[in-house]
Amino acid sequence: MEHPALDLSQDAARLTAQLVDFPSVSGEEKELADAVERALRALPHLTVERDGDAIVARTDLGRAERVVLAGHLDTVPIADNVPSRLDAEGRLWGCGSSDMKSGVAVQLRIAATVPAPNRDLTFVFYDHEEVAAELNGLKRLVEHHPEWLAADFAVLLEGTRGKVEGGCQGTLRVRVETTGKRAHSARGWLGENAIHKAAPILERLAGYTPRQVDIDGLRYREGLNAVRVEGGHAGNVIPDHCAVTVNYRFAPDLSVEQALAHVREVFEGFEVVPTDSAAGALPGLSHPAAADFVAAVGGEVAPKFGWTDVARFSALGVPAVNYGPGDPQLAHTREEHVEVAAVLLAEERLRGWLTA
Amino acid sequence: MEHPALDLSQDAARLTAQLVDFPSVSGEEKELADAVERALRALPHLTVERDGDAIVARTDLGRAERVVLAGHLDTVPIADNVPSRLDAEGRLWGCGSSDMKSGVAVQLRIAATVPAPNRDLTFVFYDHEEVAAELNGLKRLVEHHPEWLAADFAVLLEGTRGKVEGGCQGTLRVRVETTGKRAHSARGWLGENAIHKAAPILERLAGYTPRQVDIDGLRYREGLNAVRVEGGHAGNVIPDHCAVTVNYRFAPDLSVEQALAHVREVFEGFEVVPTDSAAGALPGLSHPAAADFVAAVGGEVAPKFGWTDVARFSALGVPAVNYGPGDPQLAHTREEHVEVAAVLLAEERLRGWLTA
Numbered sequence: 001m002e003h004p005a006l007d008l009s010q011d012a013a014r015l016t017a018q019l020v021d022f023p024s025v026s027g028e029e030k031e032l033a034d035a036v037e038r039a040l041r042a043l044p045h046l047t048v049e050r051d052g053d054a055i056v057a058r059t060d061l062g063r064a065e066r067v068v069l070a071g072h073l074d075t076v077p078i079a080d081n082v083p084s085r086l087d088a089e090g091r092l093w094g095c096g097s098s099d100m101k102s103g104v105a106v107q108l109r110i111a112a113t114v115p116a117p118n119r120d121l122t123f124v125f126y127d128h129e130e131v132a133a134e135l136n137g138l139k140r141l142v143e144h145h146p147e148w149l150a151a152d153f154a155v156l157l158e159g160t161r162g163k164v165e166g167g168c169q170g171t172l173r174v175r176v177e178t179t180g181k182r183a184h185s186a187r188g189w190l191g192e193n194a195i196h197k198a199a200p201i202l203e204r205l206a207g208y209t210p211r212q213v214d215i216d217g218l219r220y221r222e223g224l225n226a227v228r229v230e231g232g233h234a235g236n237v238i239p240d241h242c243a244v245t246v247n248y249r250f251a252p253d254l255s256v257e258q259a260l261a262h263v264r265e266v267f268e269g270f271e272v273v274p275t276d277s278a279a280g281a282l283p284g285l286s287h288p289a290a291a292d293f294v295a296a297v298g299g300e301v302a303p304k305f306g307w308t309d310v311a312r313f314s315a316l317g318v319p320a321v322n323y324g325p326g327d328p329q330l331a332h333t334r335e336e337h338v339e340v341a342a343v344l345l346a347e348e349r350l351r352g353w354l355t356a
Numbered sequence: 357m358e359h360p361a362l363d364l365s366q367d368a369a370r371l372t373a374q375l376v377d378f379p380s381v382s383g384e385e386k387e388l389a390d391a392v393e394r395a396l397r398a399l400p401h402l403t404v405e406r407d408g409d410a411i412v413a414r415t416d417l418g419r420a421e422r423v424v425l426a427g428h429l430d431t432v433p434i435a436d437n438v439p440s441r442l443d444a445e446g447r448l449w450g451c452g453s454s455d456m457k458s459g460v461a462v463q464l465r466i467a468a469t470v471p472a473p474n475r476d477l478t479f480v481f482y483d484h485e486e487v488a489a490e491l492n493g494l495k496r497l498v499e500h501h502p503e504w505l506a507a508d509f510a511v512l513l514e515g516t517r518g519k520v521e522g523g524c525q526g527t528l529r530v531r532v533e534t535t536g537k538r539a540h541s542a543r544g545w546l547g548e549n550a551i552h553k554a555a556p557i558l559e560r561l562a563g564y565t566p567r568q569v570d571i572d573g574l575r576y577r578e579g580l581n582a583v584r585v586e587g588g589h590a591g592n593v594i595p596d597h598c599a600v601t602v603n604y605r606f607a608p609d610l611s612v613e614q615a616l617a618h619v620r621e622v623f624e625g626f627e628v629v630p631t632d633s634a635a636g637a638l639p640g641l642s643h644p645a646a647a648d649f650v651a652a653v654g655g656e657v658a659p660k661f662g663w664t665d666v667a668r669f670s671a672l673g674v675p676a677v678n679y680g681p682g683d684p685q686l687a688h689t690r691e692e693h694v695e696v697a698a699v700l701l702a703e704e705r706l707r708g709w710l711t712a
Contacts, residue, residue: 169542173591185523185603186661188566188579195582195600196562202555210544223544226551227591235529235603235632237582244551247541247591256468276591305542 003031006039007110007338012105012347013092013340019101020084020094023228026074028137033073036125039108045115046123049148053127054137055113056148059120065289066120068154068318069350071103071311072129072137079334086340098326102338103157104346106325110354117354119289122151124138129309138312146316153289154313155350158328162342162353164294166218166321167282168304168311172248173227176201177271183238195231198242199279202226204266205246213251218303220251224266233354245275249305252280252314262311281311284319295348296353297323359387362395364468368694368703371449371461376440376450382430382491384449385409387482389429392481393403395464401471402479405504409483410493411465412504414475421645422476424510424674425706426665427460428485435690438500442696449693454682458694459513462681466470473710475645478507478651485665494668502672509645510669515682518698521649522574522639522677524660524667528615529583531626532557539594547594549642551587554670558582560622561602569607572641574659576607580622601631606696608636608670637667640675651710653702 003022007143008015023311024032033053040048046057074133075096084094092102098164105124126137129132133139141149158318178198183191224246231242246267256277284290285301294301310320325342358367359378364371380388388587391411396404402413409429417669431452440450448458460481467479482493489495539547565576580602602623612633620628628688640646641657650657660666666676681698 048496050481171542171592184662185579185581185583186527186605186663187577188581189577193561193581195585197559198585199555199558199562202552202558205549206552206555221543221545225541225543225549225594227541227543227586227593227595228588229551229554229598230587230588232582232586232601235583235601236527237583238581242585245588245591249542294669306540 005034006108007034008108008191011344012109013285013343015105015108016102016338016343017084017086017092019105019207020082020096020129023078023082024073024075025077025129025135026131026235029073033127035225036073040111041096043112046111051141051144052137054127054141057123057139059117061090061116063118063120066122066151067289068124068151068313069107071100071107071157073104074127074130075099075247076130076250076332081334081336090340091337092340097160097338098336099331100158100324100326103324104324105343106350108159109347110350111214114351114354118356119354123332124149132268138309142312142316145285149313150317151318153284153287154295154310154318154320155293156310156320156322157324158308158322159328159331160322161327162325162346164297164301164321164323165302165304166216166285166309167252167281168306169220170250170252170254170256170259170278171307172235172250172256172263172277173275174246174263175273175275176244176246177273178242180238181241181356182240185236185238188238194242194245198231198244201244201267201270202328208266211251213253214250216283218283218285218301223249239322250280252282253278255279259330278307279311279315281314282319283321287319290319290321293353297349305333359391362391362464364464365397367463367700368465369699370390371464372453372458372694372699373440373448375444375457375461376438376452380429380431380436381433382487385429389483392429396467399468402467407497407500408493410497411481412497413479415473417472417476419474420505422478423645424478424480424505424507424669425463425466425513426510427456427463427513428481428482430483430486431455432486432688434674437690437692439583445525445698448696451692452594453694454515454692456514456680456682457684459515459680459710460523461699462706464511465703466706469648470707470710474712475710478569480505494665496680498668498672505669505672505674507674508645508665509640509649510674510676511649512666512676512678513680514544514664515680515687516676516678516685518681518702519562519654520657520677520679521660522572522641522657523608523637523670524662524664525576525621526606526608526610526612526615526634526636527630527663528606528612528619530602530619531629532600532602532623534598535631536594536596538596540596541592544594550595552705554587557600557623557626564622567607569609571607571609574639575658576659578607579605606636608638611635628633634663635667635671637670637678638675643675646675649709652712653705
């Protein structure tokens with residue numbers, strides 16, 4: 001199917017509809033990436049780079065600050081919900097309407113209509129967000145071209161229903177292990193029960209008081225939880241091994257290393273084996289660009305508890321938030337839609353922030 | 357292969373050799389059971405009963421006491437160790453030599469040579485001991501003909517290397533469970549961690565002091581042990597269920613019901629689900645017949661910790677011990693053998709006890 005060129009002169013809601021009608025399931029983003037690249041190259045105030053199906057376009061006005069507006073081009077598989085449809089209540093329906101072609105439309109509108117922003121802008125459009133992390137286009141950009149992503153602050157336009165969600169918590173998983181000595185359970189005194197030895201591990205978890213940390217006015221609630229426990233061989237054998245898998249969700253004022261040090265401290269005297277981890281992301285709301293952003297977009301600011309791609313910016317030293325018109329509850333559903341008013345509002349708020 | 361009739365005029369060691377040369381792997385006991393039945397029916401002082409391949413032969417002399425001498429006819433599969441072989445050091449080699457055709461030979465010798473014992477005698481020979489418990493011939497006799505097994509005391513001639521092993525401990529398995537509420541581990545405070553709730557279960561196990569109980573001069577050491585612990589769904593989910601499987605090995609002064617009541621007391625406040633159990637067996641060594649037996653056979657008396665068929669007698673109210681010439685360490689091995697001297701000694705000791 002031939003798609004017409006993207007028309008960036010439409011408002012963000014209409015542009016969302018055009019983007020929804022331009023299918024781009026993960027792995028099949030090329031055609032849309034081509035169209036985005038063409039549309040951006042037509043804008044003389046932008047320098048455009050490409051890596052695979054990720055596009056990075058930048059102003060270079062020598063402003064004191066640079067901010068990133070980022071979004072992914074791909075969607076989950078279509079579920080009989082393309083082409084888009086606008087209903088009488090002002091809702092635009094279709095695959096990707098909330099997650100996150102409405103956000104991409106806002107990015108493109110700002111790119112097209114704010115040629116002289118008060119901060120230098122970097123627009124990032126990337127592929128493969130909805131699939132395995134190792135394919136993630138933003139991850140690839142971080143690895144291939146970290147310099148393209150350099151900035152003072154980043155906004156990821158993933159759906160937040162218009163709230164600002166700051167940073168994200170980190171996550172660390174470890175196995176806390178005990179060892180014992182096998183024996184027949186009829187002669188238990190000849191063995192050492194590794195499950196019994198795990199009692200203090202569970203006691204410490206049960207008695208643990210998670211931190212609540214205020215960062216840039218956001219309250220992050222940590223958590224230290226057993227997510228699995230395993231031990232035992234047979235109904236008549238004293239077990240010689242027990243492992244408790246513990247997940248530490250930590251506020252973004254800690255690095256992974258600090259988080260691990262804390263967990264080792266909690267489980268002092270036990271073997272602690274880290275299995276996987278991901279750093280958190282600082283909201284960076286105390287940065288002038290971010291504070292100004294929050295003031296401009298208004299509304300509620302909340303901490304993000306789950307892990308999101310904003311952490312990839314944080315890892316580069318760029319504080320980042322999620323802010324987008326979509327509704328995360330509708331993402332990946334057959335009933336995916338977005339409020340037209342929310343899309344227009346996000347466009348207006350961002351323009352206000354970047355032109356004040 | 358035609359087997360000659362069993363010659364009960366031989367000593368117990370030679371008779372053991374003849375029995376080893378008469379294969380009777382579990383399920384194929386019929387031919388040997390037929391031979392045993394024929395040999396016993398030839399003895400006018402005995403009344404002989406049969407159920408499947410189990411034979412029960414009894415004196416009926418109106419003695420003040422009745423004792424059982426019991427043994428199983430079957431063996432594990434032959435491992436290139438039939439026919440039997442006598443070596444220069446006085447060891448008889450072959451499948452079943454220790455487990456327990458030497459014991460059966462002693463039974464048959466007593467049956468043949470003690471026509472007027474000082475106690476009435478019940479000889480029990482049974483099938484299917486080496487396979488799944490539901491096939492066990494003694495279990496079947498208990499169900500079909502408990503009256504055939506009525507007695508004041510029972511000796512099971514399983515190999516104990518000539519020691520008396522008294523009674524056996526009971527065993528009870530329960531699942532001690534906790535429930536919670538699932539939640540994403542990034543928002544742990546929305547859930548209730550069932551693994552953390554299991555902390556007191558492991559604490560109580562770790563802090564538990566097992567009883568040591570003296571019964572009839574034997575010291576039984578109990579044990580209360582976690583043999584399995586399971587909980588958890590995924591690395592990012594607060595688990596809503598955790599189960600600790602606990603095995604209680606209890607001294608035979610407790611019934612299964614009392615053992616369960618004790619375990620429920622230990623884990624008060626938790627759900628306790630019994631999964632399987634087997635009653636223990638009292639050694640009954642304070643019974644005059646038993647005391648006399650121990651005095652007559654001499655040697656060390658030890659408690660039996662694992663569960664054995666003696667518990668089936670105990671369940672009928674018949675105290676029972678293990679006493680036999682075989683070596684349990686050699687049972688089920690390719691190198692199975694028995695000391696000829698031990699077989700002759702067991703024969704002599706039992707005859708002494710029953711004719712004094």
